[in-house]
Amino acid sequence: MTHILGSASESQMFRSYVTNDNVVELCLTLGLCSEGITQLNSLMTPRKGVKKGESLFNQGERLESLYAIRSGFFKTTMTTKEGKEQVSGFQMMGEMLGMDAISTEHHTSSAIALVDSVVYGVDFSQLQQLGREFPALQRNFMKLMSDEIVHSRTVLLMMGTMNSDERLAAFLLNLSGRFALRGYSPISFILRMRREDIASYLGLRMETICRAVTRLREMSLANLSGRDVEIVNLLGLKDHVAGFSRQRV
Protein backbone atom coordinates (compact mmCIF):
# COMPACT_ATOMS: atom_id res chain seq x y z
CA MET A 1 0.00 0.00 0.00
CA THR A 2 1.06 3.54 -0.48
CA HIS A 3 1.15 5.58 2.64
CA ILE A 4 0.80 9.23 2.96
CA LEU A 5 1.09 9.75 6.63
CA GLY A 6 4.24 11.23 7.97
CA SER A 7 5.87 12.82 4.99
CA ALA A 8 5.29 16.55 4.79
CA SER A 9 5.48 16.55 1.06
CA GLU A 10 2.70 14.08 0.82
CA SER A 11 0.40 16.04 3.06
CA GLN A 12 0.88 18.82 0.58
CA MET A 13 -0.14 16.53 -2.19
CA PHE A 14 -3.24 15.73 -0.36
CA ARG A 15 -4.19 19.32 0.06
CA SER A 16 -3.97 19.86 -3.65
CA TYR A 17 -6.17 16.85 -4.06
CA VAL A 18 -8.84 18.15 -1.75
CA THR A 19 -9.23 21.33 -3.73
CA ASN A 20 -9.06 19.91 -7.21
CA ASP A 21 -10.81 16.58 -6.88
CA ASN A 22 -8.18 14.81 -8.90
CA VAL A 23 -6.77 11.59 -7.59
CA VAL A 24 -3.61 11.48 -9.59
CA GLU A 25 -2.61 14.80 -8.21
CA LEU A 26 -2.78 13.32 -4.79
CA CYS A 27 -0.44 10.62 -5.82
CA LEU A 28 1.94 12.19 -8.20
CA THR A 29 1.87 15.85 -9.01
CA LEU A 30 3.75 17.30 -6.12
CA GLY A 31 5.67 20.21 -7.49
CA LEU A 32 4.34 19.89 -10.99
CA CYS A 33 3.46 23.05 -12.91
CA SER A 34 -0.05 23.26 -14.33
CA GLU A 35 1.11 22.25 -17.78
CA GLY A 36 2.41 19.03 -16.28
CA ILE A 37 -0.82 18.40 -14.48
CA THR A 38 -2.76 18.72 -17.69
CA GLN A 39 -0.52 16.20 -19.37
CA LEU A 40 -0.73 13.89 -16.42
CA ASN A 41 -4.50 13.99 -16.56
CA SER A 42 -4.43 13.11 -20.23
CA LEU A 43 -2.36 10.05 -19.42
CA MET A 44 -4.97 8.53 -17.18
CA THR A 45 -7.31 5.96 -18.60
CA PRO A 46 -11.03 6.48 -17.94
CA ARG A 47 -12.37 5.68 -14.51
CA LYS A 48 -13.00 2.05 -13.88
CA GLY A 49 -15.45 0.63 -11.39
CA VAL A 50 -14.62 -2.40 -9.29
CA LYS A 51 -17.46 -4.05 -7.42
CA LYS A 52 -17.07 -5.28 -3.87
CA GLY A 53 -15.38 -8.68 -3.88
CA GLU A 54 -14.01 -8.29 -7.40
CA SER A 55 -10.29 -8.15 -8.11
CA LEU A 56 -8.57 -5.29 -9.88
CA PHE A 57 -5.66 -7.54 -10.77
CA ASN A 58 -4.50 -11.00 -9.77
CA GLN A 59 -1.19 -12.41 -8.58
CA GLY A 60 0.80 -13.66 -11.56
CA GLU A 61 -0.91 -11.50 -14.16
CA ARG A 62 1.18 -9.30 -16.39
CA LEU A 63 1.41 -5.66 -15.34
CA GLU A 64 -0.83 -3.67 -17.63
CA SER A 65 -1.34 -0.58 -15.62
CA LEU A 66 -0.79 0.96 -12.23
CA TYR A 67 -3.90 2.20 -10.47
CA ALA A 68 -4.75 5.26 -8.40
CA ILE A 69 -7.73 4.74 -6.15
CA ARG A 70 -10.37 7.39 -6.74
CA SER A 71 -12.79 6.04 -4.15
CA GLY A 72 -13.27 2.82 -2.24
CA PHE A 73 -11.13 0.40 -0.32
CA PHE A 74 -8.90 -2.51 -1.32
CA LYS A 75 -6.89 -5.31 0.20
CA THR A 76 -3.84 -6.85 -1.42
CA THR A 77 -3.14 -10.52 -0.84
CA MET A 78 -0.43 -13.04 -1.66
CA THR A 79 -1.32 -16.70 -1.94
CA THR A 80 1.07 -19.58 -1.33
CA LYS A 81 1.20 -22.73 -3.40
CA GLU A 82 -0.98 -24.49 -0.86
CA GLY A 83 -3.60 -21.80 -1.13
CA LYS A 84 -2.86 -20.02 2.15
CA GLU A 85 -3.72 -16.37 1.81
CA GLN A 86 -1.69 -13.59 3.39
CA VAL A 87 -3.04 -10.03 3.38
CA SER A 88 -0.17 -7.69 2.57
CA GLY A 89 -1.95 -4.38 2.90
CA PHE A 90 -5.07 -2.24 2.75
CA GLN A 91 -5.38 0.68 0.34
CA MET A 92 -7.79 3.56 0.37
CA MET A 93 -8.71 6.63 -1.68
CA GLY A 94 -5.70 8.43 -3.10
CA GLU A 95 -3.27 5.56 -2.76
CA MET A 96 -1.58 3.61 -5.53
CA LEU A 97 -1.83 -0.06 -6.41
CA GLY A 98 0.46 -2.26 -8.46
CA MET A 99 3.91 -0.86 -7.76
CA ASP A 100 5.18 -4.24 -6.63
CA ALA A 101 4.78 -5.42 -10.21
CA ILE A 102 7.31 -3.01 -11.67
CA SER A 103 10.12 -5.34 -10.73
CA THR A 104 9.08 -8.41 -12.68
CA GLU A 105 6.31 -6.84 -14.75
CA HIS A 106 4.00 -9.36 -13.15
CA HIS A 107 1.80 -8.78 -10.15
CA THR A 108 3.06 -10.47 -7.02
CA SER A 109 -0.23 -9.86 -5.24
CA SER A 110 -3.92 -9.61 -5.98
CA ALA A 111 -5.96 -6.48 -5.29
CA ILE A 112 -9.52 -7.09 -4.13
CA ALA A 113 -12.14 -4.40 -3.60
CA LEU A 114 -13.61 -4.45 -0.08
CA VAL A 115 -16.36 -2.03 -1.14
CA ASP A 116 -17.54 -0.84 -4.53
CA SER A 117 -14.62 1.26 -5.74
CA VAL A 118 -13.46 3.46 -8.57
CA VAL A 119 -9.89 3.61 -9.87
CA TYR A 120 -7.89 5.34 -12.57
CA GLY A 121 -5.42 3.34 -14.59
CA VAL A 122 -2.01 4.95 -14.97
CA ASP A 123 0.20 3.65 -17.74
CA PHE A 124 3.65 3.01 -16.35
CA SER A 125 5.74 3.64 -19.45
CA GLN A 126 3.82 6.82 -20.25
CA LEU A 127 4.33 7.88 -16.68
CA GLN A 128 8.05 7.25 -17.07
CA GLN A 129 8.02 9.30 -20.24
CA LEU A 130 6.28 12.20 -18.57
CA GLY A 131 8.58 11.83 -15.59
CA ARG A 132 11.48 12.61 -17.88
CA GLU A 133 9.96 15.97 -18.74
CA PHE A 134 8.94 16.77 -15.19
CA PRO A 135 11.63 15.77 -12.72
CA ALA A 136 9.39 16.57 -9.77
CA LEU A 137 6.93 13.96 -10.97
CA GLN A 138 9.66 11.39 -11.32
CA ARG A 139 11.02 12.12 -7.90
CA ASN A 140 7.61 12.01 -6.36
CA PHE A 141 6.82 8.67 -7.85
CA MET A 142 10.06 7.38 -6.39
CA LYS A 143 9.01 8.72 -3.04
CA LEU A 144 5.82 6.72 -3.27
CA MET A 145 7.82 3.58 -3.91
CA SER A 146 10.23 4.38 -1.13
CA ASP A 147 7.24 4.89 1.14
CA GLU A 148 6.15 1.37 0.43
CA ILE A 149 9.55 0.06 1.40
CA VAL A 150 9.49 2.03 4.63
CA HIS A 151 5.99 0.90 5.41
CA SER A 152 6.76 -2.76 4.81
CA ARG A 153 9.73 -2.53 7.11
CA THR A 154 7.69 -0.88 9.77
CA VAL A 155 5.18 -3.69 9.59
CA LEU A 156 8.07 -6.12 9.92
CA LEU A 157 9.28 -4.26 12.98
CA MET A 158 5.77 -4.59 14.36
CA MET A 159 5.61 -8.31 13.69
CA GLY A 160 8.99 -8.80 15.30
CA THR A 161 8.49 -6.78 18.44
CA MET A 162 4.79 -6.32 19.31
CA ASN A 163 2.18 -8.49 20.98
CA SER A 164 -1.37 -8.86 19.73
CA ASP A 165 -2.87 -5.86 21.57
CA GLU A 166 -0.12 -3.59 20.41
CA ARG A 167 -0.44 -4.75 16.82
CA LEU A 168 -4.16 -4.09 16.77
CA ALA A 169 -3.63 -0.69 18.39
CA ALA A 170 -0.97 0.19 15.83
CA PHE A 171 -3.28 -0.92 13.05
CA LEU A 172 -6.12 1.26 14.30
CA LEU A 173 -3.78 4.23 14.71
CA ASN A 174 -2.57 3.79 11.17
CA LEU A 175 -6.12 3.83 9.82
CA SER A 176 -6.99 6.75 12.08
CA GLY A 177 -4.15 8.82 10.69
CA ARG A 178 -4.98 8.00 7.11
CA PHE A 179 -8.63 8.91 7.60
CA ALA A 180 -7.64 12.15 9.32
CA LEU A 181 -5.48 13.07 6.34
CA ARG A 182 -8.52 12.72 4.11
CA GLY A 183 -10.66 14.96 6.24
CA TYR A 184 -12.54 12.19 8.01
CA SER A 185 -12.76 11.67 11.74
CA PRO A 186 -9.63 10.08 13.21
CA ILE A 187 -11.57 8.71 16.20
CA SER A 188 -14.70 7.34 14.58
CA PHE A 189 -14.62 5.28 11.42
CA ILE A 190 -15.74 2.06 9.84
CA LEU A 191 -13.56 -0.93 9.08
CA ARG A 192 -14.05 -2.21 5.58
CA MET A 193 -12.29 -5.53 6.10
CA ARG A 194 -13.17 -8.69 8.01
CA ARG A 195 -11.52 -9.66 11.27
CA GLU A 196 -9.86 -12.44 9.37
CA ASP A 197 -8.19 -9.98 7.00
CA ILE A 198 -6.93 -7.89 9.90
CA ALA A 199 -5.60 -11.05 11.53
CA SER A 200 -3.78 -12.15 8.39
CA TYR A 201 -2.28 -8.70 7.91
CA LEU A 202 -1.04 -8.60 11.51
CA GLY A 203 0.28 -12.15 11.49
CA LEU A 204 -2.34 -13.39 13.97
CA ARG A 205 -5.55 -15.47 14.07
CA MET A 206 -9.03 -14.09 13.86
CA GLU A 207 -9.84 -15.28 17.39
CA THR A 208 -6.78 -13.47 18.70
CA ILE A 209 -8.02 -10.25 17.09
CA CYS A 210 -11.37 -10.68 18.82
CA ARG A 211 -9.67 -11.09 22.16
CA ALA A 212 -7.46 -8.08 21.50
CA VAL A 213 -10.59 -6.07 20.68
CA THR A 214 -12.02 -7.06 24.05
CA ARG A 215 -8.82 -6.05 25.83
CA LEU A 216 -8.66 -2.63 24.13
CA ARG A 217 -12.24 -2.11 25.26
CA GLU A 218 -11.41 -3.18 28.82
CA MET A 219 -8.51 -0.73 28.84
CA SER A 220 -10.89 2.04 27.67
CA LEU A 221 -8.70 2.69 24.66
CA ALA A 222 -11.03 1.84 21.78
CA ASN A 223 -14.52 0.47 21.30
CA LEU A 224 -15.01 -1.79 18.33
CA SER A 225 -18.52 -3.00 17.72
CA GLY A 226 -18.58 -5.08 14.61
CA ARG A 227 -16.92 -2.87 12.04
CA ASP A 228 -17.58 0.42 13.81
CA VAL A 229 -14.54 1.88 15.51
CA GLU A 230 -14.64 4.50 18.27
CA ILE A 231 -11.24 5.49 19.56
CA VAL A 232 -11.84 6.45 23.17
CA ASN A 233 -8.34 7.48 24.16
CA LEU A 234 -6.14 8.35 21.22
CA LEU A 235 -3.15 9.30 23.34
CA GLY A 236 -3.55 6.21 25.45
CA LEU A 237 -3.61 4.10 22.31
CA LYS A 238 -0.44 5.72 21.05
CA ASP A 239 1.13 5.21 24.40
CA HIS A 240 0.15 1.58 24.35
CA VAL A 241 1.97 1.13 21.07
CA ALA A 242 5.02 2.68 22.71
CA GLY A 243 7.91 3.26 20.40
CA PHE A 244 5.83 2.96 17.30
CA SER A 245 3.54 5.93 17.60
CA ARG A 246 5.87 8.30 15.82
CA GLN A 247 6.33 5.90 13.00
CA ARG A 248 3.96 5.09 10.22
CA VAL A 249 2.82 1.65 11.32
Place this chain on the structure above:
Amino acid sequence: MTHILGSASESQMFRSYVTNDNVVELCLTLGLCSEGITQLNSLMTPRKGVKKGESLFNQGERLESLYAIRSGFFKTTMTTKEGKEQVSGFQMMGEMLGMDAISTEHHTSSAIALVDSVVYGVDFSQLQQLGREFPALQRNFMKLMSDEIVHSRTVLLMMGTMNSDERLAAFLLNLSGRFALRGYSPISFILRMRREDIASYLGLRMETICRAVTRLREMSLANLSGRDVEIVNLLGLKDHVAGFSRQRV
Protein backbone atom coordinates in the same frame (compact mmCIF):
# COMPACT_ATOMS: atom_id res chain seq x y z
CA MET B 1 17.77 -5.01 0.90
CA THR B 2 17.93 -5.27 -2.79
CA HIS B 3 17.42 -8.69 -4.15
CA ILE B 4 18.55 -10.03 -7.38
CA LEU B 5 17.24 -13.52 -7.39
CA GLY B 6 14.31 -14.36 -9.53
CA SER B 7 14.18 -11.58 -12.04
CA ALA B 8 15.67 -12.48 -15.39
CA SER B 9 16.72 -8.93 -16.06
CA GLU B 10 18.72 -8.84 -12.89
CA SER B 11 20.56 -12.02 -13.66
CA GLN B 12 21.67 -10.27 -16.82
CA MET B 13 22.90 -7.38 -14.78
CA PHE B 14 24.94 -9.72 -12.76
CA ARG B 15 26.62 -11.23 -15.74
CA SER B 16 27.76 -7.85 -16.87
CA TYR B 17 29.15 -7.33 -13.41
CA VAL B 18 31.15 -10.50 -13.46
CA THR B 19 32.97 -9.54 -16.61
CA ASN B 20 33.54 -5.86 -15.91
CA ASP B 21 34.19 -5.75 -12.21
CA ASN B 22 31.98 -2.73 -11.79
CA VAL B 23 29.44 -2.80 -9.03
CA VAL B 24 27.23 -0.04 -10.23
CA GLU B 25 26.74 -1.88 -13.43
CA LEU B 26 25.38 -4.74 -11.46
CA CYS B 27 22.89 -2.47 -9.86
CA LEU B 28 21.94 -0.01 -12.49
CA THR B 29 23.24 -0.25 -15.97
CA LEU B 30 20.99 -2.85 -17.43
CA GLY B 31 20.37 -1.78 -20.97
CA LEU B 32 22.66 1.22 -20.83
CA CYS B 33 24.87 1.96 -23.80
CA SER B 34 28.59 2.30 -23.13
CA GLU B 35 28.40 6.07 -23.14
CA GLY B 36 25.90 5.85 -20.31
CA ILE B 37 28.08 3.49 -18.37
CA THR B 38 30.97 5.89 -18.58
CA GLN B 39 28.84 8.69 -17.23
CA LEU B 40 27.48 6.50 -14.52
CA ASN B 41 30.99 5.63 -13.44
CA SER B 42 31.87 9.30 -13.23
CA LEU B 43 28.94 9.86 -10.91
CA MET B 44 30.19 7.45 -8.31
CA THR B 45 32.13 8.82 -5.40
CA PRO B 46 35.44 7.10 -4.59
CA ARG B 47 35.35 3.79 -2.84
CA LYS B 48 34.78 3.96 0.85
CA GLY B 49 35.86 1.34 3.35
CA VAL B 50 33.64 0.39 6.27
CA LYS B 51 35.21 -1.68 9.01
CA LYS B 52 33.39 -4.57 10.65
CA GLY B 53 31.00 -3.25 13.27
CA GLU B 54 30.98 0.29 11.87
CA SER B 55 27.86 1.87 10.44
CA LEU B 56 27.58 3.25 6.93
CA PHE B 57 24.63 5.42 7.94
CA ASN B 58 22.36 5.66 10.95
CA GLN B 59 18.62 5.79 11.42
CA GLY B 60 17.44 9.39 11.43
CA GLU B 61 20.40 10.81 9.53
CA ARG B 62 19.77 12.87 6.45
CA LEU B 63 20.14 11.02 3.15
CA GLU B 64 23.44 12.07 1.64
CA SER B 65 24.05 9.27 -0.75
CA LEU B 66 22.83 5.86 -1.79
CA TYR B 67 25.41 3.11 -1.65
CA ALA B 68 26.28 0.18 -3.87
CA ILE B 69 28.15 -2.57 -2.06
CA ARG B 70 31.42 -3.36 -3.78
CA SER B 71 32.46 -6.06 -1.33
CA GLY B 72 31.46 -7.17 2.12
CA PHE B 73 28.25 -7.77 4.02
CA PHE B 74 25.81 -5.51 5.86
CA LYS B 75 22.77 -5.72 8.07
CA THR B 76 20.13 -3.00 8.26
CA THR B 77 18.38 -2.42 11.56
CA MET B 78 15.53 -0.32 12.91
CA THR B 79 15.49 0.66 16.56
CA THR B 80 12.36 1.45 18.56
CA LYS B 81 12.12 4.23 21.10
CA GLU B 82 12.79 1.74 23.88
CA GLY B 83 15.96 0.61 22.18
CA LYS B 84 14.72 -2.70 20.84
CA GLU B 85 16.56 -3.54 17.66
CA GLN B 86 14.90 -5.22 14.68
CA VAL B 87 17.03 -6.46 11.80
CA SER B 88 15.28 -5.56 8.56
CA GLY B 89 17.64 -7.17 6.10
CA PHE B 90 21.07 -8.41 5.04
CA GLN B 91 22.86 -6.97 2.03
CA MET B 92 25.78 -8.37 0.12
CA MET B 93 28.06 -7.46 -2.75
CA GLY B 94 26.24 -5.83 -5.65
CA GLU B 95 23.19 -4.77 -3.68
CA MET B 96 22.05 -1.26 -2.87
CA LEU B 97 21.63 0.44 0.48
CA GLY B 98 19.65 3.50 1.44
CA MET B 99 16.64 3.38 -0.85
CA ASP B 100 14.24 3.52 2.08
CA ALA B 101 15.48 7.07 2.72
CA ILE B 102 14.27 8.45 -0.60
CA SER B 103 10.80 8.90 0.82
CA THR B 104 11.60 11.22 3.69
CA GLU B 105 15.19 12.04 2.79
CA HIS B 106 16.13 10.59 6.14
CA HIS B 107 17.33 7.09 6.81
CA THR B 108 14.73 4.92 8.50
CA SER B 109 17.30 2.27 9.28
CA SER B 110 20.98 1.93 10.11
CA ALA B 111 23.41 -0.05 7.96
CA ILE B 112 26.13 -1.90 9.85
CA ALA B 113 29.03 -3.75 8.28
CA LEU B 114 29.22 -7.39 9.37
CA VAL B 115 32.68 -7.75 7.83
CA ASP B 116 35.15 -5.21 6.52
CA SER B 117 33.42 -3.86 3.44
CA VAL B 118 33.84 -1.46 0.55
CA VAL B 119 31.05 0.62 -0.94
CA TYR B 120 30.53 3.21 -3.66
CA GLY B 121 28.43 6.25 -2.92
CA VAL B 122 25.85 7.07 -5.58
CA ASP B 123 24.40 10.57 -5.53
CA PHE B 124 20.65 10.32 -5.81
CA SER B 125 19.91 13.59 -7.58
CA GLN B 126 22.73 13.04 -10.05
CA LEU B 127 21.40 9.55 -10.60
CA GLN B 128 17.98 11.04 -11.30
CA GLN B 129 19.55 13.46 -13.74
CA LEU B 130 21.34 10.71 -15.58
CA GLY B 131 18.19 8.64 -15.49
CA ARG B 132 16.50 11.30 -17.54
CA GLU B 133 19.04 10.86 -20.31
CA PHE B 134 19.03 7.08 -20.12
CA PRO B 135 15.51 5.74 -19.65
CA ALA B 136 16.80 2.22 -19.18
CA LEU B 137 18.75 3.36 -16.14
CA GLN B 138 15.71 5.05 -14.69
CA ARG B 139 13.56 2.02 -15.26
CA ASN B 140 16.14 -0.26 -13.80
CA PHE B 141 16.48 1.77 -10.67
CA MET B 142 12.72 1.58 -10.27
CA LYS B 143 12.94 -2.15 -10.64
CA LEU B 144 15.40 -2.26 -7.78
CA MET B 145 12.98 -0.34 -5.61
CA SER B 146 10.07 -2.50 -6.67
CA ASP B 147 12.21 -5.52 -5.80
CA GLU B 148 12.53 -4.25 -2.28
CA ILE B 149 8.78 -3.94 -2.00
CA VAL B 150 8.30 -7.46 -3.28
CA HIS B 151 10.95 -8.80 -0.96
CA SER B 152 9.52 -7.11 2.11
CA ARG B 153 6.12 -8.51 1.32
CA THR B 154 7.55 -11.95 0.89
CA VAL B 155 9.17 -11.72 4.30
CA LEU B 156 5.81 -10.65 5.69
CA LEU B 157 4.22 -13.67 4.07
CA MET B 158 6.88 -15.78 5.75
CA MET B 159 6.29 -14.22 9.16
CA GLY B 160 2.57 -14.73 8.81
CA THR B 161 2.50 -18.30 7.63
CA MET B 162 5.69 -20.19 8.53
CA ASN B 163 6.99 -21.86 11.67
CA SER B 164 10.56 -21.55 12.90
CA ASP B 165 12.07 -24.42 10.88
CA GLU B 166 10.49 -23.20 7.70
CA ARG B 167 11.66 -19.65 8.27
CA LEU B 168 15.23 -20.73 8.82
CA ALA B 169 15.07 -22.99 5.77
CA ALA B 170 13.69 -20.13 3.68
CA PHE B 171 16.42 -17.85 4.96
CA LEU B 172 19.15 -20.32 4.03
CA LEU B 173 17.63 -20.85 0.60
CA ASN B 174 17.56 -17.12 0.02
CA LEU B 175 21.24 -16.79 0.89
CA SER B 176 22.03 -19.86 -1.17
CA GLY B 177 20.42 -18.35 -4.24
CA ARG B 178 22.14 -15.03 -3.82
CA PHE B 179 25.53 -16.67 -3.42
CA ALA B 180 24.89 -18.84 -6.46
CA LEU B 181 24.13 -15.74 -8.50
CA ARG B 182 27.54 -14.35 -7.57
CA GLY B 183 29.35 -17.45 -8.65
CA TYR B 184 29.79 -18.91 -5.18
CA SER B 185 28.64 -22.31 -4.02
CA PRO B 186 24.94 -22.46 -3.27
CA ILE B 187 25.39 -25.39 -0.89
CA SER B 188 28.40 -24.34 1.11
CA PHE B 189 28.86 -20.86 2.49
CA ILE B 190 29.59 -18.86 5.59
CA LEU B 191 27.10 -16.82 7.57
CA ARG B 192 28.36 -13.35 8.35
CA MET B 193 25.74 -12.55 10.96
CA ARG B 194 25.15 -13.74 14.51
CA ARG B 195 22.35 -16.11 15.44
CA GLU B 196 20.76 -13.19 17.21
CA ASP B 197 20.61 -11.18 13.98
CA ILE B 198 19.04 -14.09 12.12
CA ALA B 199 16.52 -14.46 14.92
CA SER B 200 15.59 -10.79 14.85
CA TYR B 201 15.24 -10.82 11.08
CA LEU B 202 12.98 -13.88 11.18
CA GLY B 203 10.89 -12.62 14.09
CA LEU B 204 12.18 -15.30 16.45
CA ARG B 205 14.55 -15.68 19.41
CA MET B 206 18.15 -16.77 19.23
CA GLU B 207 17.42 -19.98 21.17
CA THR B 208 14.66 -20.84 18.72
CA ILE B 209 17.12 -20.47 15.84
CA CYS B 210 19.51 -22.84 17.59
CA ARG B 211 16.80 -25.43 17.98
CA ALA B 212 15.73 -24.98 14.36
CA VAL B 213 19.35 -25.54 13.34
CA THR B 214 19.32 -28.81 15.28
CA ARG B 215 16.09 -29.89 13.61
CA LEU B 216 17.33 -29.13 10.09
CA ARG B 217 20.38 -31.25 10.92
CA GLU B 218 18.21 -34.10 12.24
CA MET B 219 16.17 -33.98 9.06
CA SER B 220 19.40 -34.19 7.02
CA LEU B 221 18.53 -31.01 5.22
CA ALA B 222 21.36 -28.71 6.27
CA ASN B 223 24.38 -28.81 8.58
CA LEU B 224 25.22 -25.61 10.34
CA SER B 225 28.31 -25.64 12.48
CA GLY B 226 28.86 -22.23 13.93
CA ARG B 227 28.73 -19.98 10.93
CA ASP B 228 29.56 -22.64 8.35
CA VAL B 229 26.61 -23.79 6.30
CA GLU B 230 26.45 -27.05 4.35
CA ILE B 231 23.19 -27.63 2.57
CA VAL B 232 22.81 -31.40 2.46
CA ASN B 233 19.55 -31.68 0.57
CA LEU B 234 18.70 -28.59 -1.43
CA LEU B 235 15.52 -30.03 -2.91
CA GLY B 236 14.45 -31.30 0.48
CA LEU B 237 14.97 -27.86 1.94
CA LYS B 238 12.89 -26.27 -0.78
CA ASP B 239 10.24 -28.87 -0.23
CA HIS B 240 10.25 -28.12 3.46
CA VAL B 241 9.56 -24.48 2.74
CA ALA B 242 6.67 -25.63 0.60
CA GLY B 243 4.89 -22.83 -1.18
CA PHE B 244 7.75 -20.44 -0.82
CA SER B 245 10.44 -22.08 -2.84
CA ARG B 246 9.51 -20.38 -6.07
CA GLN B 247 9.45 -17.05 -4.42
CA ARG B 248 12.32 -14.87 -3.32
CA VAL B 249 12.07 -15.32 0.41
Place this chain on the structure above:
DNA sequence: CGATTCATTGAGCTCACTCAACCTTTGTGG
Protein backbone atom coordinates in the same frame (compact mmCIF):
# COMPACT_ATOMS: atom_id res chain seq x y z
C1' DC C 1 -36.81 -14.79 6.14
C1' DG C 2 -33.82 -18.48 5.79
C1' DA C 3 -29.03 -19.19 4.49
C1' DT C 4 -24.59 -17.98 4.61
C1' DT C 5 -20.91 -15.52 6.05
C1' DC C 6 -18.77 -13.15 9.89
C1' DA C 7 -17.79 -12.40 14.93
C1' DT C 8 -17.38 -13.77 19.72
C1' DT C 9 -16.21 -16.54 23.60
C1' DG C 10 -14.57 -20.79 26.04
C1' DA C 11 -11.33 -24.77 26.93
C1' DG C 12 -7.31 -27.01 26.19
C1' DC C 13 -2.93 -27.37 23.70
C1' DT C 14 1.43 -26.20 21.46
C1' DC C 15 5.17 -23.77 19.75
C1' DA C 16 8.11 -20.46 20.76
C1' DC C 17 9.66 -17.71 24.74
C1' DT C 18 12.17 -16.99 29.18
C1' DC C 19 15.58 -18.05 32.32
C1' DA C 20 19.60 -20.38 33.31
C1' DA C 21 23.65 -23.09 32.95
C1' DC C 22 27.34 -24.38 30.26
C1' DC C 23 30.22 -24.68 26.13
C1' DT C 24 32.87 -22.63 22.08
C1' DT C 25 34.99 -19.16 19.51
C1' DT C 26 37.20 -14.79 19.07
C1' DG C 27 40.01 -11.22 20.39
C1' DT C 28 43.59 -9.00 23.23
C1' DG C 29 47.40 -7.99 26.22
C1' DG C 30 51.20 -9.81 28.68
Place this chain on the structure above:
DNA sequence: CCACAAAGGTTGAGTGAGCTCAATGAATCG
Protein backbone atom coordinates in the same frame (compact mmCIF):
# COMPACT_ATOMS: atom_id res chain seq x y z
C1' DC D 1 52.04 -17.77 21.75
C1' DC D 2 49.44 -18.48 25.53
C1' DA D 3 45.93 -17.10 28.94
C1' DC D 4 42.10 -15.20 29.98
C1' DA D 5 38.19 -12.21 29.12
C1' DA D 6 34.32 -11.28 26.41
C1' DA D 7 31.20 -12.38 23.07
C1' DG D 8 28.57 -15.74 20.80
C1' DG D 9 26.27 -20.38 20.59
C1' DT D 10 23.90 -24.54 22.48
C1' DT D 11 20.90 -27.15 25.36
C1' DG D 12 17.47 -28.03 29.15
C1' DA D 13 13.27 -27.06 31.97
C1' DG D 14 9.32 -24.68 32.74
C1' DT D 15 5.97 -21.00 31.21
C1' DG D 16 2.79 -18.46 28.53
C1' DA D 17 0.79 -16.00 24.41
C1' DG D 18 -1.44 -17.18 20.78
C1' DC D 19 -3.31 -21.30 18.28
C1' DT D 20 -6.87 -24.97 17.46
C1' DC D 21 -11.25 -26.76 17.89
C1' DA D 22 -15.88 -26.01 18.95
C1' DA D 23 -20.19 -23.97 20.02
C1' DT D 24 -23.07 -20.06 19.69
C1' DG D 25 -24.52 -15.38 18.44
C1' DA D 26 -24.88 -11.38 15.07
C1' DA D 27 -24.94 -9.38 10.59
C1' DT D 28 -25.57 -9.52 5.71
C1' DC D 29 -27.76 -10.90 1.54
C1' DG D 30 -30.35 -13.15 -1.88
